Amino acid sequence: MYCVRKVVDDLYWVGGNDHRLALFENIHPIPRGVSYNSYLLLDEKTVLFDTVDWEICRQFIENIEHLLDGRDLDYLIINHMEPDHGASIEEILLRYPNVTIISTEKSFLLMRQFGFSIDGHIDEVKEGDTRTFGKHTITFVEAPMVHWPEAMVSFDVTNGVLFSADAFGSFGALDGKLFNDEVNFDRDWLDDARRYYTNIVGKYGPHVQALLKKAKTLDIKVICPLHGPLWRNDFAYLLNKYDQWSRYEPEEKGVMIAYASMYGNTESAAQVLAAKLVEKGVKNVVVHDVSNTHVSYLIADAFKYSHMVLASVTYNLGIYPIMHDFLMHMKALNLQKRTIGLIENGSWAPKSGALMKRFLDEEMKQMSVLNSEVAMVSTLNDNNKSEMDTFVDSILDSMDM
Ligand SMILES: Cc1cc2nc3c(=O)[nH]c(=O)nc-3n(C[C@H](O)[C@H](O)[C@H](O)COP(=O)(O)O)c2cc1C
Numbered sequence: 001m002y003c004v005r006k007v008v009d010d011l012y013w014v015g016g017n018d019h020r021l022a023l024f025e026n027i028h029p030i031p032r033g034v035s036y037n038s039y040l041l042l043d044e045k046t047v048l049f050d051t052v053d054w055e056i057c058r059q060f061i062e063n064i065e066h067l068l069d070g071r072d073l074d075y076l077i078i079n080h081m082e083p084d085h086g087a088s089i090e091e092i093l094l095r096y097p098n099v100t101i102i103s104t105e106k107s108f109l110l111m112r113q114f115g116f117s118i119d120g121h122i123d124e125v126k127e128g129d130t131r132t133f134g135k136h137t138i139t140f141v142e143a144p145m146v147h148w149p150e151a152m153v154s155f156d157v158t159n160g161v162l163f164s165a166d167a168f169g170s171f172g173a174l175d176g177k178l179f180n181d182e183v184n185f186d187r188d189w190l191d192d193a194r195r196y197y198t199n200i201v202g203k204y205g206p207h208v209q210a211l212l213k214k215a216k217t218l219d220i221k222v223i224c225p226l227h228g229p230l231w232r233n234d235f236a237y238l239l240n241k242y243d244q245w246s247r248y249e250p251e252e253k254g255v256m257i258a259y260a261s262m263y264g265n266t267e268s269a270a271q272v273l274a275a276k277l278v279e280k281g282v283k284n285v286v287v288h289d290v291s292n293t294h295v296s297y298l299i300a301d302a303f304k305y306s307h308m309v310l311a312s313v314t315y316n317l318g319i320y321p322i323m324h325d326f327l328m329h330m331k332a333l334n335l336q337k338r339t340i341g342l343i344e345n346g347s348w349a350p351k352s353g354a355l356m357k358r359f360l361d362e363e364m365k366q367m368s369v370l371n372s373e374v375a376m377v378s379t380l381n382d383n384n385k386s387e388m389d390t391f392v393d394s395i396l397d398s399m400d401m
Pocket residue numbers: 260261262263264265266267313314315316317318345346347348349350351377378379
């Protein structure tokens with residue numbers, strides 16, 4: 001059965017939801033599912049904006065066939081060729097052999113690489129090109145590395161609808177709700193939107209900044225991303241989050257404590273620290289065990305908070321592997337401008353503190369590591385008491401508290 005929703009006059013959401021996929025990109029857990037959004041414009045010509053993941057292709061085709069109601073599909077605009085949006089291109093070509101695909105040069109290259117038979121269907125566009133389909137004129141804006149090199153966004157100059165590709169997307173299935181004003185975004189969606197942005201697009205902050213600059217010149221009325229809710233008001237809220245995330249500025253003053261512990265002693269130190277910080281009035285203190293918190297959640301909180309404490313045991317003269325993995329992810333995603341405190345543990349040759357400091361100083365950008373640290377030998381003992389108090393004070397100082 002078809003399941004579509006009207007976005008604005010002439011434009012319909014024809015995407016679908018996937019609650020079965022456990023790991024997005026086979027990495028990131030999505031307990032709330034995910035939506036793949038696609039849009040169909042019914043003008044003098046019929047125009048489809050992006051396709052969907054193969055997993056929901058049957059639903060997608062039912063949606064399109066219902067709305068076309070016997071009409072042919074004239075155009076397919078591909079803003080983003082990643083397979084979670086481009087996988088169904090071949091199916092569209094088979095069902096609508098007269099369709100013309102509008103996309104960027106790089107996108108057509110990728111289509112060929114993925115094995116799609118696109119010869120005779122190509123209309124290549126560049127930044128600033130326009131196409132008119134009747135009442136509606138669409139202009140194309142290149143958005144390289146948001147989040148693949150071929151990406152573009154499309155803007156309907158007639159009604160102000162922006163088809164934003166992966167920008168402004170979120171994990172989470174829509175389940176009937178389509179617009180930001182049909183959900184409590186701040187309460188129910190922001191965490192997943194942040195986890196989506198930081199893990200999927202986080203590395204490309206400067207490219208997102210470039211796109212935000214271009215977006216400022218457009219009179220946007222509706223934002224149609226490829227995942228998650230569409231936006232039709234409250235743009236300042238969304239743009240502000242994107243601006244902060246892409247400049248690597250923290251959203252909130254707070255301390256994320258991430259610990260790596262085998263027998264519980266480093267964990268205990270993390271808890272002592274958390275209690276002391278809260279006692280001293282720090283409002284946002286979150287504690288994560290890196291061994292049982294998926295790294296995508298660690299990354300999201302690392303982007304969210306201003307301060308981080310990394311507490312790690314020494315393991316074979318190195319940093320505990322899962323803590324090391326977290327550091328590697330932060331580096332890969334280009335996280336910067338955070339203040340970091342370190343807690344080290346080891347029983348015979350403690351090294352993790354010095355190694356984490358070296359990683360933060362040498363491998364990452366603008367990470368300010370506090371001079372004060374807690375150096376444990378096996379367990380937090382009386383000797384560490386004053387060290388911990390000094391450590392807490394230096395965190396508070398750096399937070400201007
Ligand atoms: C496989 C393995 C390797 C370790 N390597 C080191 C090491 O190189 N240097 C060291 O000082 N301690 C090493 N340790 C000891 C732990 O770092 C140490 O006992 C620590 O206090 C454990 O803290 P926890 O209670 O938080 O797990 C190692 C432990 C294990 C299990």
